[in-house]
Amino acid sequence: MPLRPFLIWLALVVAIVGPLAIAASSPLLAWRQPVYIIGGFAGVCGLAMLLLQPLLASGRLPGLTLPVSRRIHRFLGALLVAVVIVHVAGLWVTSPPDVIDALTFASPTPFSAWGVIAMWTIFLTGLIAALRRRLRLSPRQWQWIHMALAVVIVVSTIVHALLIDGTMGTLSKAMLCALVAGSALWVMIDMKRRRSGKRRSR
Amino acid sequence: MTPYRPTRRALVLTGAAAAAAVTTGGGLVTPARAAGVAPTPSMRGGANNYLPGAPIVERIGGGGFWMSGTVRRAGDGAPLEGVRIQIWAHTTEGHERDPHSHGATLTRADGAFRLEMPQIIPAFGQAHGHLAYDDPAFETVFLRPVMSSPNDTSLSADFVLKPA
Numbered sequence: 001m002p003l004r005p006f007l008i009w010l011a012l013v014v015a016i017v018g019p020l021a022i023a024a025s026s027p028l029l030a031w032r033q034p035v036y037i038i039g040g041f042a043g044v045c046g047l048a049m050l051l052l053q054p055l056l057a058s059g060r061l062p063g064l065t066l067p068v069s070r071r072i073h074r075f076l077g078a079l080l081v082a083v084v085i086v087h088v089a090g091l092w093v094t095s096p097p098d099v100i101d102a103l104t105f106a107s108p109t110p111f112s113a114w115g116v117i118a119m120w121t122i123f124l125t126g127l128i129a130a131l132r133r134r135l136r137l138s139p140r141q142w143q144w145i146h147m148a149l150a151v152v153i154v155v156s157t158i159v160h161a162l163l164i165d166g167t168m169g170t171l172s173k174a175m176l177c178a179l180v181a182g183s184a185l186w187v188m189i190d191m192k193r194r195r196s197g198k199r200r201s202r
Numbered sequence: 203m204t205p206y207r208p209t210r211r212a213l214v215l216t217g218a219a220a221a222a223a224v225t226t227g228g229g230l231v232t233p234a235r236a237a238g239v240a241p242t243p244s245m246r247g248g249a250n251n252y253l254p255g256a257p258i259v260e261r262i263g264g265g266g267f268w269m270s271g272t273v274r275r276a277g278d279g280a281p282l283e284g285v286r287i288q289i290w291a292h293t294t295e296g297h298e299r300d301p302h303s304h305g306a307t308l309t310r311a312d313g314a315f316r317l318e319m320p321q322i323i324p325a326f327g328q329a330h331g332h333l334a335y336d337d338p339a340f341e342t343v344f345l346r347p348v349m350s351s352p353n354d355t356s357l358s359a360d361f362v363l364k365p366a
Contacts, residue, residue, distance in 0.1 A: 031294050031323050091326070095298060097250035098326045108246035108346055111327050165324040165352055 005062030012055075015179050016048045019172040026167035032094075039090015040167055046083045047161055049076055050154060050180045054187035074129070081126040084119050111163035118156040125149045147188060154184045239279035241341070241364035248344030251298035252334060256288040262305035262319035263295040268356040269331055270316040273309045275340075276364040281313025287361070288334040289317055292325035298332065324352045333359050341366050 023044045029037055056073035059066035092099040102112035125146065128135070132142055158177045161168070168176075269289050273282045288306040296303040307317040322329050329349040336342045340363035347359040 028323060031292070032325075033297065095251060095326060098247065101247050101250065106246060108248075109327050164327040165329065166327065 008062055012052070015051060015176065019168060019176045020044060020048060022169040022172045023167040026169075028167050035090050036094040039087055039094060042083045042087035042090060043161075044168060046080055046087060047157060047176060047180065049080050049083065050157060051176065051183055052076060053080070054150070054184045058187040058190055060187075060190065077126060077129060080122060084122050088119065109163075111160050114156045114160035114163070118153055118160055121149050121152045121156065125153065143191075147191075150184065154180060238277040239274060239362050241276040242343055242345070242360065242362045244342070244344040245346040248332060248346040249334070250332065250346075251290065252288075252332070252336075252344065253290070253299075253301060253304050254336060256290065256304040256306040258286065258307060259305040259317075262289070262317065263293065263302065264320055265318035266355070267293070267319050267321045268316060269319055269333070269358070270314065270356065271333070271359045271361065272313045273315065273335070273361045273363060274313055276362050279362070281309075281311070282363065283309055283311045283313065285309045285313075285315075285335065285340075285361075285363070286337055287315050287317075288336065289319065289331065291319070291322045291331040293320035293322050295320040298325070321355065322349060322352075322357065329354070331357050331359070333361075335361055335363060339366060340364060 023041065032040070053073060053076060055061050056064075056069050056076065059069040061069060064072070088099065091102075098107070098112075101107040102109075102116055105113050105116065107113065128137075128142075128145060128149075137145070158181060161173060161177055269291075271287070273285045273287065274280060275282055286306050286308055288304065290298055290304040292298050293303060305317060305319065307315050309315045322331055329352040330346055331349075333345040333347070334343070336344075343361055343363060345359045345361070347357055349357055
């Protein structure tokens with residue numbers, strides 16, 4: 001494997017495994033029941049998946065062709081919906097009234113409102129992705145809709161994560177959030193550049 | 203002396219400061235004039251995982267953390283003695299829903315209360331405690347104070363109760 005692709009993949013693995021490992025060694029876990037631990041971890045995994053999603057959508061990751069990359073992107077998208085359900089279900093079992101407050105936007109904690117916004121936007125994205133053919137969306141239309149929804153998902157998830165005092169380490173969480181925002185932004189700029197390049201060459 | 207030439211930022215800041223002064227000033231003055239000491243409203247989420255009838259205890263579990271506060275009467279602000287305050291939280295010894303995480307204490311003659319309990323740890327995003335006044339004499343109030351740091355070893359909350 002040439003050096004550059006190797007370094008890119010290594011950086012990705014470190015960026016994801018690092019924060020996960022720190023969260024897995026949090027002292028808070030000692031005082032939590034298994035359901036709460038699983039629920040919290042599902043959230044951490046969901047955040048980490050948001051780092052991969054834009055990169056996979058762009059097809060710029062070394063060693064992956066665009067079709068393969070997009071297929072993994074779709075699979076991870078479906079997995080993200082599942083992970084969010086596990087996250088919310090785990091919290092629900094741990095403390096139903098707190099989750100009801102969050103879902104009805106009546107919670108005293110602002111982070112939960114951001115989490116609920118991210119949740120519904122992820123569900124909506126999954127729904128539109130599944131119905132894309134039936135809705136007869138052109139690739140161009142779908143790309144715009146998906147990008148707009150993705151911006152909401154990324155921003156609300158990052159705010160949600162940063163406001164939480166939980167198992168993730170403060171620094172590793174901030175770094176992962178910065179990478180998630182950076183990768184989404186870079187891919188959007190990259191796609192725009194490629195599209196305008198295509199138009200010019202026509 | 204150079205003439206005062208405000209930048210746009212200075213103007214915005216001054217305007218914001220003036221607006222803040224007006225709002226906070228108004229907020230402080232009005233209730234005092236209207237009804238003496240205003241009753242404490244329940245906080246959002248304050249009643250979550252409440253188990254009515256927590257027993258009066260010397261201490262919840264092994265202790266090490268102090269929950270304190272005062273209870274006064276609305277209007278004249280007189281301290282209330284012998285009022286039962288119920289307390290619960292997610293601690294090193296149990297979840298909010300566990301009965302052994304709940305306990306109650308009575309206020310002293312000066313209206314103050316103080317109950318030792320296990321260390322509160324962050325749950326649902328922030329380290330917080332729950333307190334309730336839920337007896338017939340006054341209207342029920344649920345509080346949910348948040349710790350400024352999860353390393354704090356004490357937390358306080360004050361009640362102003364309105365006769366039922």
